[in-house]
Amino acid sequence: MQYELRQQVVEPKRQAYQYLIDRFGDRPASRYEEGTVDVQATENFHYRPTWDPDHELYDHGYSVLRLTDPYSFLDPRQLYYAPYVTSRAAHYDAFARTLAYLNERSLLERLPAGWRTVLTTLVLPLRHYESGAQLLSCDGARFAYGTSVEQCCTFAAFDRIGNAQLLSTVGLALGDGADTELANAKRAWLEEPALQGLRRYVEELLVQRDWGVSLVALELLDGLLYPVVYRHLDEVALLTGAGAWSLVAQHFSGWYKEQQQWLKALEKAWRADPEQGEANAAALAAIRDAWLPKATAAVAALAAAVDAALPDAGAATFADGLTTEVFA
Amino acid sequence: MTTAVRLCGVDLQETESTRAIVEAIEADNPEITVRHVPGLVKIQSVNPVVIKRESVEARLGRPWETHEFQMAIVSYAGHIAEWDDDEIVIKWEH
Numbered sequence: 001m002q003y004e005l006r007q008q009v010v011e012p013k014r015q016a017y018q019y020l021i022d023r024f025g026d027r028p029a030s031r032y033e034e035g036t037v038d039v040q041a042t043e044n045f046h047y048r049p050t051w052d053p054d055h056e057l058y059d060h061g062y063s064v065l066r067l068t069d070p071y072s073f074l075d076p077r078q079l080y081y082a083p084y085v086t087s088r089a090a091h092y093d094a095f096a097r098t099l100a101y102l103n104e105r106s107l108l109e110r111l112p113a114g115w116r117t118v119l120t121t122l123v124l125p126l127r128h129y130e131s132g133a134q135l136l137s138c139d140g141a142r143f144a145y146g147t148s149v150e151q152c153c154t155f156a157a158f159d160r161i162g163n164a165q166l167l168s169t170v171g172l173a174l175g176d177g178a179d180t181e182l183a184n185a186k187r188a189w190l191e192e193p194a195l196q197g198l199r200r201y202v203e204e205l206l207v208q209r210d211w212g213v214s215l216v217a218l219e220l221l222d223g224l225l226y227p228v229v230y231r232h233l234d235e236v237a238l239l240t241g242a243g244a245w246s247l248v249a250q251h252f253s254g255w256y257k258e259q260q261q262w263l264k265a266l267e268k269a270w271r272a273d274p275e276q277g278e279a280n281a282a283a284l285a286a287i288r289d290a291w292l293p294k295a296t297a298a299v300a301a302l303a304a305a306v307d308a309a310l311p312d313a314g315a316a317t318f319a320d321g322l323t324t325e326v327f328a
Numbered sequence: 329m330t331t332a333v334r335l336c337g338v339d340l341q342e343t344e345s346t347r348a349i350v351e352a353i354e355a356d357n358p359e360i361t362v363r364h365v366p367g368l369v370k371i372q373s374v375n376p377v378v379i380k381r382e383s384v385e386a387r388l389g390r391p392w393e394t395h396e397f398q399m400a401i402v403s404y405a406g407h408i409a410e411w412d413d414d415e416i417v418i419k420w421e422h
Contacts, residue, residue: 007365007366009364009365009366010366028347030344030347030348031344032389075389076389077389077390078388078389078390079389083390
């Protein structure tokens with residue numbers, strides 16, 4: 001006697017939601033696609049904003065950079081709420097462990113001469129830079145067109161305020177738990193000549209209305225600032241006995257690599273757009289021409305000040321040889 | 329005289345997280361047959377089955393290490409001929 005076991009497959013009536021089937025065909029969709037594609041409303045906006053009657057609530061016209069189909073860009077990291085929160089919780093745990101280690105071994109107090117000056121007057125004030133970057137990302141989160149871009153901007157905004165907080169915790173540790181170093185850093189952000197280029201850059205971006213220009217111009221500056229502060233100074237720190245900064249910087253350079261992933265994909269989508277591609281390329285070139293010289297000058301000023309405090313750092317030379325990877 | 333064809337293959341759990349792996353295998357191994365049975369994806373092939381880290385990562389959107397493949401395997405047929413950081417190869421070795 002032999003039994004043959006057979007199973008019966010019941011085909012589901014549909015593999016995904018209709019709006020995804022319309023776009024991708026009847027195949028199982030990922031959580032990311034379900035929560036992203038075609039989610040933003042595109043029609044039946046009854047009233048125009050009273051503060052901007054020329055635009056709909058969600059409108060292509062808020063930027064010169066446009067996508068014919070906003071979902072031709074999808075986040076390569078495929079982040080939606082749950083994986084975003086999980087990955088950032090892990091990121092913060094790792095940072096907290098680093099900080100606990102620094103405190104336990106008093107590594108921040110034992111930094112070589114010059115490093116404390118660099119950290120307190122030049123690096124710590126960058127928490128205000130991050131805060132400005134957060135506002136600019138919020139602008140994209142509200143005015144971009146299409147959930148895929150808006151979502152990336154929203155996450156970037158939270159990341160930026162997170163970066164500012166991480167820098168603040170370093171400041172508190174440098175001040176032995178008191179907020180004196182944070183107050184000094186605020187004053188340095190407002191008064192230190194080497195930082196005024198950065199402050200001016202961010203503040204000028206804050207008062208112009210095009211979210212796309214802000215996003216691109218900010219990345220042009222990030223693309224120079226992050227390598228200098230979190231990559232080059234990291235290397236210098238290792239060679240000159242300031243291991244504490246290297247331990248801190250790794251978290252920022254790691255985050256920045258991830259940030260660039262979606263910006264690279266967005267740039268590719270902007271340039272490859274069948275209808276808007278050429279206009280986008282022209283707009284990107286115009287933004288680069290207008291903002292990159294200012295970004296270069298701002299970072300050069302910062303690098304020169306770093307070299308003044310740490311004569312062997314070679315930050316200015318490093319900054320001079322840098323080229324931006326994204327939107328260049 | 330006919331030579332028996334020995335199929336090698338692997339059975340994976342059918343979940344949200346293994347879907348990217350199955351898609352990567354389908355893309356890298358054009359001659360495989362993929363059968364979906366409840367809760368399970370059965371992959372069979374005459375040729376070696378190759379699972380590449382890069383292809384999985386591209387679909388998953390995050391770094392993926394080959395040892396994570398173990399979380400998806402229910403069963404397999406053949407030998408695991410190669411299991412390094414970049415790819416896994418399943419085939420009959422003799």
